[in-house]
Amino acid sequence: MPDLTLQIxxxxxKVNVAEGTSLLxxxxxxxxxxxxxYSCGVGQCGSCTVHVNGNPVKSxxxxxxxxxxxQAITTIEGLSKDGTHPLQEAxxxxxxxxxxxxxxxxxxxxxxxxDKNPSPSRDEIIQHMNGNLCRCGTYLRILKAxxxxxxxKSLTTVNGK
Amino acid sequence: MKNISSQHTPTLxxxxxxxxxxxxxxxxxxTGILPQIISCKSAKEIDPGILKQLTAWxxxxxxxxVTIYNPAAEMGQGSMTSLPVIFSEExxxxxxxxxxxxxxxxxEVYGSPGWxxxxxxxxxxxxxxxxxYFTLMRQAGAQARYVLLHSVSQHWQVPISELTTEPGxxxxxxxxxxxxxxxxxxxxxxxxxxxxxxxxxxxxxxNFRLIGKExxxxxxxxxxxxxxxxxxxxxxxxxxxxxxxxxxLHGAKPTLKNEAAIRAMEGVIGVVTLDYxxxxxxxxxxxxxxxxKQLDIEWGGAQTSGFxxxxxxxxxxxxxxxxxKGRELTNTGDFKKARQAAAKTYTASFRNDYxxxxxxxxLNAIVQLAADGKSAEVWVGSQSGPNDKEAVxxxxxxxxxxxxxxxxxxxxxxxxxxxxxxxxxxxMLAKTVAPRPVKLIWTREDDLQYxxxxxxxxxxxxxxxxxxxxxxxxxxxxxxxxxxxxxSGIGIDYYDIPNQYAEVRVVPHxxxxxxxxxxxxxxNKFAIESFIDEIATGEGGDPVEFRRKLMKNSPRxxxxxxxxxxxxxxxxxxxxxxxxxxxxxxxxxxxxxGICEISLDPNTGKIKVHHFWSASDAGIIVQxxxxxxxIEGGIVMGIGSVLSEQIxxxxxxxxxxxxxxxxIARMEDTPETIETALIDSQETPQGVxxxxxxxxxxxxxxxxxxxxxxxxxxxPFTGERVLEVLG
Ligand code: FES
Ligand code: FES
Numbered sequence: 001m002p003d004l005t006l007q008i009x010x011x012x013x014k015v016n017v018a019e020g021t022s023l024l025x026x027x028x029x030x031x032x033x034x035x036x037x038y039s040c041g042v043g044q045c046g047s048c049t050v051h052v053n054g055n056p057v058k059s060x061x062x063x064x065x066x067x068x069x070x071q072a073i074t075t076i077e078g079l080s081k082d083g084t085h086p087l088q089e090a091x092x093x094x095x096x097x098x099x100x101x102x103x104x105x106x107x108x109x110x111x112x113x114x115d116k117n118p119s120p121s122r123d124e125i126i127q128h129m130n131g132n133l134c135r136c137g138t139y140l141r142i143l144k145a146x147x148x149x150x151x152x153k154s155l156t157t158v159n160g161k
Numbered sequence: 162m163k164n165i166s167s168q169h170t171p172t173l174x175x176x177x178x179x180x181x182x183x184x185x186x187x188x189x190x191x192t193g194i195l196p197q198i199i200s201c202k203s204a205k206e207i208d209p210g211i212l213k214q215l216t217a218w219x220x221x222x223x224x225x226x227v228t229i230y231n232p233a234a235e236m237g238q239g240s241m242t243s244l245p246v247i248f249s250e251e252x253x254x255x256x257x258x259x260x261x262x263x264x265x266x267x268x269e270v271y272g273s274p275g276w277x278x279x280x281x282x283x284x285x286x287x288x289x290x291x292x293x294y295f296t297l298m299r300q301a302g303a304q305a306r307y308v309l310l311h312s313v314s315q316h317w318q319v320p321i322s323e324l325t326t327e328p329g330x331x332x333x334x335x336x337x338x339x340x341x342x343x344x345x346x347x348x349x350x351x352x353x354x355x356x357x358x359x360x361x362x363x364x365x366x367x368n369f370r371l372i373g374k375e376x377x378x379x380x381x382x383x384x385x386x387x388x389x390x391x392x393x394x395x396x397x398x399x400x401x402x403x404x405x406x407x408x409x410l411h412g413a414k415p416t417l418k419n420e421a422a423i424r425a426m427e428g429v430i431g432v433v434t435l436d437y438x439x440x441x442x443x444x445x446x447x448x449x450x451x452x453x454k455q456l457d458i459e460w461g462g463a464q465t466s467g468f469x470x471x472x473x474x475x476x477x478x479x480x481x482x483x484x485x486k487g488r489e490l491t492n493t494g495d496f497k498k499a500r501q502a503a504a505k506t507y508t509a510s511f512r513n514d515y516x517x518x519x520x521x522x523x524l525n526a527i528v529q530l531a532a533d534g535k536s537a538e539v540w541v542g543s544q545s546g547p548n549d550k551e552a553v554x555x556x557x558x559x560x561x562x563x564x565x566x567x568x569x570x571x572x573x574x575x576x577x578x579x580x581x582x583x584x585x586x587x588x589m590l591a592k593t594v595a596p597r598p599v600k601l602i603w604t605r606e607d608d609l610q611y612x613x614x615x616x617x618x619x620x621x622x623x624x625x626x627x628x629x630x631x632x633x634x635x636x637x638x639x640x641x642x643x644x645x646x647x648x649s650g651i652g653i654d655y656y657d658i659p660n661q662y663a664e665v666r667v668v669p670h671x672x673x674x675x676x677x678x679x680x681x682x683x684x685n686k687f688a689i690e691s692f693i694d695e696i697a698t699g700e701g702g703d704p705v706e707f708r709r710k711l712m713k714n715s716p717r718x719x720x721x722x723x724x725x726x727x728x729x730x731x732x733x734x735x736x737x738x739x740x741x742x743x744x745x746x747x748x749x750x751x752x753x754x755g756i757c758e759i760s761l762d763p764n765t766g767k768i769k770v771h772h773f774w775s776a777s778d779a780g781i782i783v784q785x786x787x788x789x790x791x792i793e794g795g796i797v798m799g800i801g802s803v804l805s806e807q808i809x810x811x812x813x814x815x816x817x818x819x820x821x822x823x824x825i826a827r828m829e830d831t832p833e834t835i836e837t838a839l840i841d842s843q844e845t846p847q848g849v850x851x852x853x854x855x856x857x858x859x860x861x862x863x864x865x866x867x868x869x870x871x872x873x874x875x876x877p878f879t880g881e882r883v884l885e886v887l888g
Binding site for chain 2 (some may be wrong): 088091129141
């Protein structure tokens with residue numbers, strides 16, 4: 001198979017992978033962008049969520065060749081330069097993560113919502129986030145963090161470290 | 162912070178320290194002075210200062226950075242913050258300059274006393290992290306402070322008793338001098354021996370400035386930008402990928418029918434036959450996964466052959482009806498006599514299906530065996546690094562001391578990850594391709610179908626009352642698989658019931674079973690607290706009032722009940738179609754009352770939890786917000802497990818395979834509010850990580866009974882089962 005060119009976080013990356021290889025494996029194992037996580041591999045959990053042209057996509061379910069050639073892929077590593085996207089700050093403020101494994105996917109899913117709908121209702125948030133599983137049960141804090149940003153409340157970061 | 166007196170007793174020699182004390186191992190050079198740098202850190206990290214190891218627990222850099230070792234796994238419960246906070250409190254470190262790393266996985270040095278109180282273990286299980294390390298970390302922190310005070314006392318030639326500390330600074334008030342911790346590095350002198358710091362010389366809890374304060378978690382920023390590293394994220398030069406096809410029948414032996422064809426496939430580096438599976442090693446992960454699907458395996462039989470989980474309950478019935486006694490767990494007073502004298506007798510049975518851990522990070526491990534075969538390294542997210550070390554050593558024919566464990570963050574543990582199976586397997590595969598490292602990944606399907614489940618059980622409860630509303634006897638019989646996994650939480654000594662009896666009868670099936678968050682408490686508290694409600698109703702009492710009476714000799718338990726009842730406005734009217742249910746549990750020393758408010762969709766049988774209130778007494782709280790987060794998360798996990806999680810087995814084969822048919826709680830299942838109260842206490846800290854989860858089954862079942870008058874007796878309460886109960 002010929003080299004693929006993927007546009008990830010604003011940079012072009014060349015990879016050579018077998019046809020049908022999922023975007024998730026390309027990101028994680030070929031390019032070392034390990035923020036998107038593998039958990040179910042079949043589009044059932046959202047841990048692997050990234051953006052393709054601004055839309056949330058479960059990267060375990062799309063083949064890399066399907067998103068090559070100029071489609072804009074954004075991963076958690078590229079969501080902000082230094083971890084200061086309003087949602088990332090709200091996540092710290094609300095002390096959302098526990099084990100943290102699902103959280104890149106949660107934040108990417110939430111960011112895609114706020115891009116389209118800056119002030120979603122509680123029900124809209126739940127509907128949009130319902131496919132992202134969190135075994136640690138952090139949902140209420142995820143909701144709170146999204147509402148903090150949606151409500152445009154001023155954020156004081158309690159970033160200890 | 163107060164002075165340390167210069168006469169500490171008893172004093173132990175350095176050698177004894179390494180051997181004997183839990184809190185401390187002091188690694189010093191032969192001269193008694195620390196070598197300049199005892200650390201494997203890269204020069205970059207050391208820059209700009211010189212780094213010195215103060216004690217086995219802490220490194221100090223001349224720029225003031227304090228690096229503290231966390232001896233526990235971080236699986237979401239917050240150990241990466243709580244233990245270093247406790248240490249920093251006594252060391253009087255400036256928290257802004259603290260950095261945290263996992264300690265080496267050496268249980269002799271970094272372990273805490275195990276259940277026997279003597280042997281040291283490093284196991285992040287049973288909510289024991291804060292409980293078992295609280296005093297140990299305080300003493301270790303105080304000892305690190307002592308080394309600093311000693312150095313300054315030598316350097317300034319002043320008595321140690323005249324020195325005090327402020328965060329990050331040693332102070333000599335008499336001469337009005339101060340020195341930052343970082344500046345001590347240049348003249349650090351370690352004493353020949355370091356005294357044990359007796360508890361009365363530790364800080365007075367009233368003066369805590371870190372413990373009990375709202376401290377943001379140390380690990381959280383890295384969990385918002387994708388930089389937190391899990392074993393799943395490890396990539397090493399020359400690394401190969403492996404998967405294992407395991408039989409759906411636990412323990413079945415494989416015969417690979419197409420080995421030659423598999424070996425000839427593109428990218429395949431090796432094929433390894435294990436007792437219970439076939440491993441494939443390939444040059445990429447996608448190849449390893451693709452080839453796994455091509456394996457043509459004939460499976461042998463196993464103990465699980467023919468086993469049907471839903472039929473097991475009738476067998477449990479027979480076992481409980483039989484005369485063969487099992488293991489007695491409680492026998493106080495005389496239950497039989499109480500029963501003969503009873504005015505009224507109650508009896509009820511409760512059942513629970515298998516549940517699966519479903520930690521979001523499937524099992525995985527990376528192992529590299531050195532070219533000379535004499536050492537190995539393993540990268541793993543484990544609840545017990547030393548267990549993994551032993552498993553890898555055994556697989557490779559090495560001594561544990563020849564294996565180095567690089568502990569990583571865990572993408573959830575919940576009890577699954579104290580078993581070192583993934584690391585042991587990765588070692589068996591890596592052995593065949595040494596010195597290339599092998600990353601073994603369990604797919605979600607592997608993780609689920611070859612899981613280790615919380616066992617099924619049948620519980621039969623009998624109680625008797627005296628006609629005046631007093632419970633005089635209580636008997637609890639359990640039948641199921643996995644002795645110790647069935648027994649936790651069966652004790653109810655906080656209830657004033659004079660005659661109590663409990664017994665477990667074991668029925669093995671060969672299905673892999675394991676501790677699952679709160680272990681036996683889930684099923685046992687479901688049965689006990691449902692039953693207490695039934696008795697309350699039978700005696701014409703309100704469930705809260707009835708428990709109040711039972712708890713009259715347990716004031717701490719009672720305080721949680723009162724608090725939760727107040728929060729939930731127990732007894733006030735609710736809108737039509739809503740009802741509340743209450744439950745009390747003790748888990749890992751923490752006492753908690755939970756109350757929920759539910760509604761029911763009569764067409765689908767779906768139960769919705771709208772609100773959850775809990776009040777806990779967990780002793781001294783190290784990180785209040787994190788404790789609340791643990792209880793919230795535990796309740797949400799509990800809701801999933803109680804309403805929809807179910808592993809069923811037909812002819813030995815697990816019927817579920819991934820999240821489409823194993824339903825954990827989603828955002829829509831989360832209550833609108835979860836309120837958690839923590840009761841003020843100066844008692845020793847207790848375990849909280851598991852205390853939310855086992856509240857849920859009983860609170861929901863009791864609310865359901867209040868709403869419908871019917872009892873739910875079989876976990877999970879799926880829509881189908883609910884409709885069946887409603888008739
Ligand atoms: S790993 Fe992609 S949705 Fe679960
Ligand atoms: S934080 Fe652990 S799975 Fe979400």
